[in-house]
Amino acid sequence: MQMTSKKYFPSLLLTLSLVGAGEKLSAQTLTLQQAVETAVANYGSIKAKTNYLSASKATVLQSKKEYLPNLNLSAQQDYGTVNGQNGPLYGLGLSVASSGLPLAHQNWNSAFGALYLTNVNWDFFAFGRARERINVSQTVVNRDQADLEQEQFQHSVRTAAAYLNLLAAQRLIRSWENNLERANALKTVVVTRAKNGLIPGVDSSLANAEVSNAKISITQARDFEQEQANTLARLMGITDQRFQLDTLLLSRVPRVAADSAAKPQNHPLLRFYSNRIAVSEQQAKYFHTLAMPTFSLFGVFQGRGAGFSSNYAADQTAYTHNYLEGIKPVRYNYLLGIGATWNMTSMLRTRQQVMSQKFVSNALKEEYDLADQQLKNQLILSETKIGNAITNYREAPVQVQSASDAYLQKSVLYKNGLSNIVDMTQALYVLNRAETSRDIAVTNVWQAVLLKAAASGDIGVFLNQ
Template sequence: MFVQAQEQQPVIGLPHLLERVVQFAPSLSADSASINIRQQQLHTTSFNWLPALRLSYQTDIGTNNNLPGGYFGYGMVPTNSRVREAGNSSSILTSIGAAAFEWELYNFGAYDAQRKVAESDVVTEEAKLVQSRYQLQAFTIDQYLQLMRLQDLRFIQEQNISRNGEIRRSVMALAKSGIKAGVDTSIASAELSKARLVQIDINNQIRQIQLQLAALSGMTPESIVADTGIEQHFINYLPEQLNDTISLRHPLLDYYHSLYNNSLYKEALVKKNYNPRIMFNAAAWGRGSSVSASDEFRALAKGWGLERANYLVGLGITYNLFDVKRKQLQLSTQKASTTYALKKLKEQQVVLQLSTDQANRELVTARERLSEIPNQLTAATAAYRQKLSLYKNGLTDIIELNMALNLLYRAEQDYTVAKYNYCKAIFQKAITENQVDQLIDPLK
């Protein structure tokens, strides 16, 4: 069984890389900013109960020529309350100053419902951040394992190039002495070139993964070298140390559960928004006019200032009877959203359980492969050495030697893939069951 030498360049451990990704990843920074928005909205709801106090003062010049009769103002017709027996087009100056106070004293729980929705919005955004961190953690682990696999394959390829180089040197020596035909040299050179091309492709794949992880972690691509030494740690790891139950605090379940609760709170808010409202109103105002109380048109300057003052205080209740249908329609829509959120939660529970079952099955299969592959690797190594010795002594041809070399090459690749699949299955189980910390803590 081959053992890979430790990379000459300093490696980065998986726990350290995960910490860097959590600290630097742009997507997590955006989600954190979104939480701040929801927190500010929650803070805003704390002041929804505040009353309104409006101050106004105006001075106007115009006529005071009116007739009795009601009309709808629509906010466009200025008030002119005096009714005159005869028309009068004289201009008058009037002044009015007012302070109007309005307070929604009680709305049968609407304020509390607004606050609970805002709090639920914050919880949902926080759960979304945790979910994003969880998904990014899973992606980083997958890429790290891929990097380990490719580094192993690169090491195998370097060995394969070295063996092909050794064969080529032997072929050239035998061809010069006339023991072997010159065509063997061409075949050996072609095999060596093919091995180098495969190495170029592996290096490109490694670079692509390094670039992706660099963008997430803020590190330079060259500094991201996986620690292949941890493979043996995970091969010796007993998967029984991980539970077979999905944690109730799983990030994916938490997020969908928060969506469901958020929709329930919005249902309650819809109901509360259509409840009656008890209002407290108060107003004080003063009037001034260039027309006296005895209907005398005085100098316009008399319209400045305030001559008469009034106040009004009242307590009232308002309720729109025709809001019942609107309430039913809006509540029906919100209940549909609640049902959808609940179904998504149940769907995620099924998906997670399926992932756990698949990971358990893959663990068993991967362990069986790891148990059998050493036999394949030992036999392939022995066959290659025998064929190489026979070839150097002129007892076999280049074709059979290349077949033995390819057999050894595939056995080494199979061993690398088996290690990768086993490590991936362990992490898949840990990720699905939200036990990654338990798995990587011994590596810190």
């Protein structure tokens, strides 16, 4: 089975954008650990790959039992004629095995007959063919097990990312609500002063526009929050989209944020690619055994009955139509033997088959190297993102404080007629932007740590925080 790295790797390259806001609608808090565990337990693709793994394990048992001897039991009871004819035949197609001497003329004398047969056949030696078939089945189990683990890992990363996105969306709504409150307060001041003739009437129009813009922004934020809730619910395999998340997660930055970069080791994705290579190489070994001869032991025991008498050749009336007499076995034979079969031309076919499988192995190795390179580059990028996110996290409070001071100053100046509405709305915008940056700064640190966990192959680096 061939699969390219493009199918599995993109979910590890996390581009995590955080915008908008949302509503807290439920009363029960959903922790990050609970969200990931629920997602891994419920998601359809993980359940499917669990069944694929079970099927592979059953195939191993089947392969082991393929080495057992074949034991065939056969019984037949017939009614017909026994006319014989001299002449050569080849066992091609369907024919009857009536055993009678070639008489001088055709007759239609009929009687009952029976054959009871036990056959044992055992391919006891085929230069390791059975063993290699079992090994192929076992490596398929290992591959499917690794496939399940990497799917669980990647889905854990996707779920954690969706959880953080929703948490950021819900956190940001406070900034937009604060912005609406300030816009309403400004509108009240502006309308009062305009009615008293202290400022132009156009200022009240601008204030109304700011209030309307703040309301639209909240609506858009809540729409985005619902999209993130929908994404999280889909990844968790549930339909309820009313979440109250664990906000304590954002009360601090993760400790691992300052850790030095570690090389990806034993990454679930790389283990999966490694097992794909192992399956291909094991299949090549199995194909090689198909060119070798097969040694077999066999034994037969049979009993036979017939309604025709032993002197039927001399007396064509020496037969009976009695059913019980015809099916009763009266002659027995046994046979024991050893044999070998070798299709000499199979070497020409299997040689090309082995070469083809080796090329497949080489292709899988190239895909492994590509995934390994991408993971290493992603790990380097995650370290840079962690550093940048921490810098922004530390700078965000300074920005908020400065913007708050500027807004307060412009507000006082405007109320005293020393500033205009344009400067006031600009200060309002700067303060809202600063609060928004502050709200997502800590989330971006967690997202960067998640990116590192995805690249290093250890989700515990993130969940254990």
